[in-house]
Amino acid sequence: QQDEDKSQEYLDELEFLAYTAGGEVLKRFVQKMEKPDSKTFIGSGKMEEVREFVEANDVGTAIFDDELSPAQQKNIERILKCKVVDRTYLILDIFAQRAQTSYARTQVELAQYEYLLPRLTGLWTHLERQRGGIGMRGPGETEIETDRRIVRDRISLLKKKIKKIDKQMEVQRGNRGALVRVALVGYTNVGKSTLMNVISKSEVFAENKLFATLDTTVRKVVIGNLPFLLSDTVGFIRKLPTQLVESFKSTLDEVREADLLLHVVDISHSSFEDHIASVNQILDEIKSADKPTLMVFNKIDAYEPETIDEDDLITEKTKAHFTLKEWKQTWMQRENVDAIFISALNKENLEEFRKTVYDAVRDIHVTRFPYNN
Ligand code: GDP
Known part of the structure; x- marks a missing residue:
């Protein structure tokens, strides 16, 4: 059952990716296998099922959630007689559509x-x-x-x-002086741009699609009397193609060189814990996992603990029924970091958020300029 839930969640995300790329999903197919078929990824029976559907509905593209080998892709195309793309291709396609700057x-x-x-x-x-x-x-x-x-x-x-551009950007970053640097990180679509807009009163593009932001935006923010730099960067996603992690290195430098990370999480999403794990994995890859971090749980307005069935024999509270306060305790203990719960959209709890960020930035500021304070 749990496996089934997981694969449905993965396909939900893939469908969202397809939608972001401008596609419409007609049907989903799932197959349970020990390991993928080396030639065709899925087994021949399932493939025939898919082929019949493709033929009957004049389907233009079949999307696979995993990365297909070049040979697998060719083989499947020959059988299905339609375009075959994998998750990596789809993400690259979206990135290509959304890239704004040169x-x-x-x-x-x-x-x-x-x-x-x-x-x-x-x-x-x-x-x-x-x-x-x-x-x-x-x-x-x-x-x-x-x-x-x-x-x-x-x-x-x-x-x-x-x-060449990397060098220019490095110089630009160097010119920013000694201001404390804070970076928003998080899974795609969790509300980073929205939060950036609310706290810096800027107009960063935010919409309910994946990867609205590819480029880094940096804004100077002042809380209390304390100025710092806040950056918003490309959202992370499960199985982000390695080519992309590689090529967005410099965009990720903003994260790497930050003094403080605000890890934004969409708590209303059913897989938010998976999202946290994916983000942590990428932070680990870019050697930024040990930075001071504040967990920012966003979208509390949309968070709905599942209703508890009275007749349910489960006496122990399952995770899905956690209240926000319980989540807070859990995360502060588990990750040994500060946690805060907000709604960037409804501007809920932003005062506490500002205060927490202020305190964290101030701490860094004080260690950096011990004589000015
Ligand atoms: P990003 O990809 O992390 O930068 O996310 P965006 O800022 O583009 O937001 C993604 C979607 O989530 C948009 O449709 C936002 O309006 C929505 N969103 C952002 N913050 C909240 C929130 O606190 N509550 C709810 N319900 N939606 C939000």
Whole structure:
């Protein structure tokens, strides 16, 4: 049952990704397997089920929640006779649609080419098999070789371009002086931009789609008499393609160089604990897991503890029934960090939030300038 819930949640998220990319999902298929089929990812019976559905409904694209190998992707396309994309492709597609600045566009383009390169190889092995692996000097091979060279050239050009911008950004960051730096981090769509807007009175783009924010926004915020810099950066997601983590390194530098992290969580989301774990994993990857952190549980207006069934034999309170106060105690103990519960949308509890941030920033400020205080 629990596995089933999990896979439905994963597919909910995939559907949300598809919707964000501009697609409409007609049907979901789930298969339980020990490990994915090396050739076609899913088993042949399930594949036939999918194929019939694709044919009957004139489906344009089949989306898989995991990363498919180039060969798997080719094989499945041949069976289903429709476009086959995986989770990584879908996320790259959304990033490409949403990249605003030339820096973000360059990063996404690089990630897309890196995704494409082994798939050109996949095309080649697929041709090889068709021809029985003999006499490979045909035009197909030359074409692919040329394509691969073009892609490789493009990749190294984009890398150079990014390196140059990275240097400029480093200088810019260096010029910001000694102000304390606070970074908003969190899963995508948890309300980081909304919170940024509320506390910095700015107009950062926020909407109910995944990855509204790709670029880093930095704002100077003053609470009390204390100025600090607040940055909002790309949202994290479960299984964020490695190409993207890699290419968004510099965007993530904002996180890496922050003095304090505000880890924003959407407590109204049924998988919020998974979200926290995913974010922590990425923070770990970019070596920022040990930074002073404040857990900010957002969307308390939408948080609904599941109603307890009176006849239920469960005497011990399940997690779903936790009150916000109990959550607070749990998190402060478990993560050994401060926790605060707010609604950025309804501006609930923002005073306590401001006060907590103020105290944390002040602590850092005092250690940095011990003689000025
Ligand atoms: P981001 O991707 O983390 O930057 O999230 P956004 O700030 O773009 O917000 C995602 C969605 O959540 C938007 O539709 C917001 O209006 C909504 N949202 C943000 N904060 C709250 C909140 O406190 N309560 C509720 N119910 N919705 C919120």
